[in-house]
Amino acid sequence: GDQVEQSPSALSLHEGTSSALRCNFTTTTRSVQWFRQNSRGSLINLFYLASGTKENGRLKSAFDSKELYSTLHIRDAQLEDSGTYFCAAGNNAGAKLTFGGGTRLTVRP
Amino acid sequence: GGIITQTPKFLIGQEGQKLTLKCQQNFNHDTMYWYRQDSGKGLRLIYYSITENDLQKGDLSEGYDASREKKSSFSLTVTSAQKNEMAVFLCASSIWDNYAEQFFGPGTRLTVL
Known part of the structure; x- marks a missing residue:
C-alpha cells in the first residue's frame, strides 16, 4: 500500500479560519517536507523537518517520527493560501522522497 | 540561494518519438533528481544522480534514460x-x-x- 497517506484530499476554508492537514506514514520516516503547489505547477518549499515543530508566519508544522505522522496547521487562512499541499517522506529507502496524494485547498472570501 | 531551470516549459511530441528534457541548477548541489507527476497525483521518482557521472534508478525508470553531464545539469x-x-x-x-x-x-x- 501507499507509504504516505495524506488527508483530507480536499479542503475548503473561509478566509480567516484555521485548519490542519495530516500525513500518516506506514514505514519509518527520517524526515518530512511540506510543499505548496501553485496553479502554474511550481512546488514551493514550506517546511523541512527531521523532528519537532517549525513555524513560519501563519503556518506551523510538526513531525512525530515515533508515531509516524506529520501535520501542517494553517492559521487565519488567506486567499493566496489556495493550492495543493503535498507532504513527502524521506525514509530508509535512500535519497527518494515519497509523496502523499496531496490536499487541494480552496480559500473562499 | 539558487534556482533550478528546466527546459522546455512545454513539450509536445509524437507517439514513438525520443524526447529530451533538460535541468540546470546553480545551488552547487551534488545530487539531482527527476520526478514525474500525473494529473492530480503526487510525484514519483524516475532517476537520481548522487554526483557527476553517477546514475541511480528510481521507481519509475522503465521507458526513460538519464544523463548527468556535469554537476550543474541533469537530462532526462x-x-x-x-x-x-x-x-x-x-x-x-x-x-x-x-x-x-x-x-x-x-x-x-x-x-x-
Whole structure:
C-alpha cells in the first residue's frame, strides 16, 4: 500500500479560519517536507523537518517520527493560501522522497 | 540561494518519438533528481544522480534514460513517447545526504499526440 497517506484530499476554508492537514506514514520516516503547489505547477518549499515543530508566519508544522505522522496547521487562512499541499517522506529507502496524494485547498472570501 | 531551470516549459511530441528534457541548477548541489507527476497525483521518482557521472534508478525508470553531464545539469530522455501521455516532469536538487531537503524546478509539461 501507499507509504504516505495524506488527508483530507480536499479542503475548503473561509478566509480567516484555521485548519490542519495530516500525513500518516506506514514505514519509518527520517524526515518530512511540506510543499505548496501553485496553479502554474511550481512546488514551493514550506517546511523541512527531521523532528519537532517549525513555524513560519501563519503556518506551523510538526513531525512525530515515533508515531509516524506529520501535520501542517494553517492559521487565519488567506486567499493566496489556495493550492495543493503535498507532504513527502524521506525514509530508509535512500535519497527518494515519497509523496502523499496531496490536499487541494480552496480559500473562499 | 539558487534556482533550478528546466527546459522546455512545454513539450509536445509524437507517439514513438525520443524526447529530451533538460535541468540546470546553480545551488552547487551534488545530487539531482527527476520526478514525474500525473494529473492530480503526487510525484514519483524516475532517476537520481548522487554526483557527476553517477546514475541511480528510481521507481519509475522503465521507458526513460538519464544523463548527468556535469554537476550543474541533469537530462532526462523519454525513449519512446506513449500516445495520449500527459504528465509534468519536475527536476530537483539537494546536498548529498539520505534525508536532505530537496528543491524543485518549475517543471516541463509533456503532451504526446
